[in-house]
Amino acid sequence: MADNDEVKAARRDLGRQLAQLRKAAGHTQHGFARLVQYGRSSVANTETGHQYPDRAFWTRCDTILQTGGVLAEEYDRIAECARQQRRRSAIHGTAPWPVAATHTRPDAPGADDGSALWEHEGSIGARRLALKSCNDDDARLAYLEDEVGRAVTDNERLTPAVLLARMRPLRPYVDQLMGGRQHPPHRVRLYGVAAHMSGLLGTLALDLGAFRVAHAYAAEAFDLADAAQQRDVQAWARATQSLIAFYAGDFHDALAYAQDGLCRAGTGPHSIRLTINGKARALARLGDRYGVDKAVDQAFTALSDYPSGSQVSASLALGPYCQARTAANAATAYLALGCGTDVTTHLTTAIDAFDAAALRGPQALSRLDLATAHxxxxxxxxxxxxxxxxxxxxxxxxxxxxxxxxxxxxxxxxxxxxxxxxxxxxxxxxxxxxxxxxxxxxxxxxxxx
Structure with a gap:
């Protein structure tokens, strides 16, 4: 009968509402079934309207999904309407589906014909809850951002294998979060975290001599930054790609990545690293003395815009390069051109700073450059x-x-x-x-x- 069909339709709407809320919360049917202590097939049948469990089920769902009782309230409304329908059918025969008085007005269009023009208010409520629901929050994002910052700082203090073991499990975890729902500001932050993690993993792969993996991670880092339209992270990712291309012997690629990164960095902090670590060193390997002189001058000029200090910046600096890093990379560029005097001048400052910071990688690289100059x-x-x-x-x-x-x-x-x-x-x-x-x-x- 028509009334019975409308009761079934309301129950299907409630099932669809459950499905929307479950997906918004990041639960699979299988995982959600364990939480509500029902079989997966029962959850699936409920969501498609083929099964209609008792009130206890809906109460559990409200608790797990933190809906504030919306699902159980809708269950009660449908149950009351079904009871009214049965009473009216017994007295008058079939009767139209009664819509709760609190949700309609006598002058509302379609209020007397089943509101065929409108969505069910439960579906609208489900969308509102889905909008508010998120599988991420400030605390989780702050934790991930802090992990990235610590990893960047530890990059030259821990062995690549140790740091890789620490960071690799976090990358699929971030990917899992990206498969859920976030509000736009949270999603931008999450993409930034993912980009930095992929870039860091790329440099660790480079440290271990895995060039193909390093290239793949670095490309992913840029794609993530580009998807989020974060120009600062785009510039950082390009600097990382340039670094990997340089050690792979692809000097034209290293230069191209650096130049594109500079377009994205503008006058921002990453311009120093891109200019000295990317552009100057690649130009030196390509034999362009004039270009190296210009790039070195640009890097030191940009460095003067930032406060000077004795602290050595990280090799994958999320901020500007320091004086020691800039000088060491200038020395590497001039060494490739055979300019011994320029090498020793720049390394005098760099080696003292790296020794004070006890950073073994930079200590070794600067000593090898100085050794070659000798x-x-x-x-x-x-x-x-x-x-x-x-x-x-x-x-x-x-x-x-x-x-x-x-x-x-x-x-x-x-x-x-x-x-x-x-x-x-x-x-x-x-x-x-x-x-x-x-x-x-x-x-x-x-x-x-």
Whole structure:
């Protein structure tokens, strides 16, 4: 009968309302069924209107979904309407579906014909609750942002493997949150967290020599930042992509990422890192002395806009690069161009700062650059250079960064004319122990040409 059909329709609406609220809260049918102590098929049948459980079920649903009793209240209304319908049917035969007086007005369009023009008020209420519901909040986002900040700070203090073990489980957790519902400001923050995590994981993969994984993570970092339209995070991600491309030997790509990042950074804090770590070093490897001079000057000029201090910035700085980082990267660029004097000038400041901060990665890299500089010029100093190289590899014996390994190879290539120096053999053997584990014999030091 018509009345019976309308009761069924109301029950289906209630089932759909439950489905909306469950999904908004981030529950699967299977997981929600365990919480309400019903079978998954019962939950599925209820949501499609094929099953209509008792009031206790709806009360449990309200408690778990924190609806304030909306579902049980609607269950009671449908039950009362069904009772009225049965009474009227017994006295007068079939009667129209009674709509609760508190939800209609006599002059409302369609109030006397089942309100066919309107959605059921329960569906509207479900949408309101879904709008207010969120599987994220300020506390959770603050926790994730703090984890990212700590990881960036610890990047050169913990071994890549240790930090990777700490961060890798967080990335799928963030991805799970992204599959739920958030208000726009929360979602933008969540995308920013995901971008920074992917970028950090990319640099850890780079440290361990996994270039393809590093490229994939860094590309994901930029895509997340781009989707959220966060230009600051976009610039940070481009700087990370440029870093990975540089150590992969893709210097044109490193330059392209840096230049695009600078367009997004504007005069923001990431412009320093993009200019000196990305643009200047890539230009140096491409042989552009004029471009390097200009980039170095731009980086130090931009650095002057920020307060100076003795604290060394993180290598993946979420803010501006510090004086020591800027100087060290300028030295690396000039070293690639064969400008020994410029290298030693910049490294004088950098090495002292890195030693004070006890950052082994930067300590090793700057020593290897200085060692290579000591092999060049009119008065080469192979003994002092070898001592610096040995010190660098010893400092990072338990942190076998790919960047340090590459810099050590470059040092040995420069040391060819001094192959008879005993300490150079030690450098070659240490590098072999770091990078050629499993090989039968260490690689021979190149003979003098």
């Amino acid at each position: 092999l060049r010029g009119d008065n080469p100093e192979p003994e002092q250079a070898s001592s610096l190289a040995l010190e660098a590899l010893t400092l990072t014996a338990d942190q076998r960064y790919e960047s340090v390994n590459q810099r050590a190879r470059q040092f040995l290539a420069t040391a060819r004319p001094f192959a008879q120096q005993p300490q150079l053999r030690q450098v070659a053997e240490l590098l072999y122990n770091r990078t050629q584990i499993g090989a039968r014999t260490p690689p021979a030091l190149p003979s003098p040409s």
